[in-house]
């Protein structure tokens with residue numbers, strides 16, 4: 001971990017430390033960003049140039065018997081989540097990244113967890129999943145992804161499926177639009193939702209490749225995420241501004257894209273003009289085979 005942090009720019013290093021040491025605690029944590037340009041339709045409420053002094057809520061759910069960790073991968077700004085039952089030690093990892101496999105496996109080993117399932121919220125375009133390699137390193141680990149993703153996995157998920165670990169479980173809600181195979185994973189007591197790229201904090205996943213469809217995404221978010229309790233914590237697959245967590249209540253009130261009408265939303269999404277992810281041409285083919293393409 002230290003060697004990774006030492007190779008990066010000072011602002012990134014500070015962000016990594018802030019996320020490692022301050023996230024997942026009660027109250028709020030100070031995080032730092034590197035002044036990225038905001039995408040069209042993304043709120044300027046979080047000014048990246050002034051974000052060094054901003055504080056972001058990082059409260060976690062208080063579900064009894066749940067261990068929860070949010071981990072960050074710097075290059076793709078991806079969040080990986082680890083959830084475990086504190087009694088049985090059975091665990092699930094969400095959206096693990098190839099570059100951070102050693103960190104994640106070391107952490108799992110240190111905490112004495114039995115990792116049952118590695119689940120991807122969708123076939124990622126910007127980074128390669130570590131799921132396939134993790135399966136090679138952890139006997140009995142199963143991979144899971146939506147049946148609509150087109151990707152190979154041990155478990156193909158569909159609406160209403162439950163991923164259990166000890167007394168805890170995640171329920172699958174299909175939330176297509178960024179890709180056909182996007183799912184949101186909701187903790188059993190509906191206190192947390194892992195939204196992948198469907199809903200980001202004050203943003204959402206782009207809809208300009210991999211079967212993306214703005215109208216479908218709008219309907220997914222409104223029907224499958226905004227119908228969760230207002231207090232439900234939102235944990236996305238990415239954040240580019242140092243934000244760590246939001247809630248259904250906040251996003252349904254303040255999300256600059258998804259509070260618009262369907263027509264306005266489609267207009268915003270069709271005019272984002274974002275450069276394509278740098279690693280898309282290697283990530284997608286690799287993620288279609290659990291990240292082990294030509295490995």
Ligand SMILES: N[C@@H](CCC(=O)N[C@@H](CSS)C(=O)NCC(=O)O)C(=O)O
Pocket residue numbers: 039042076124125126197203204205206207238274275276277278279
């Ligand atoms: N610069 C990054 C890619 C950034 C990006 O396109 N992010 C995606 C999610 S990963 S496919 C996205 O949906 N962004 C939404 C937005 O509004 O920014 C790279 O080169 O990898």
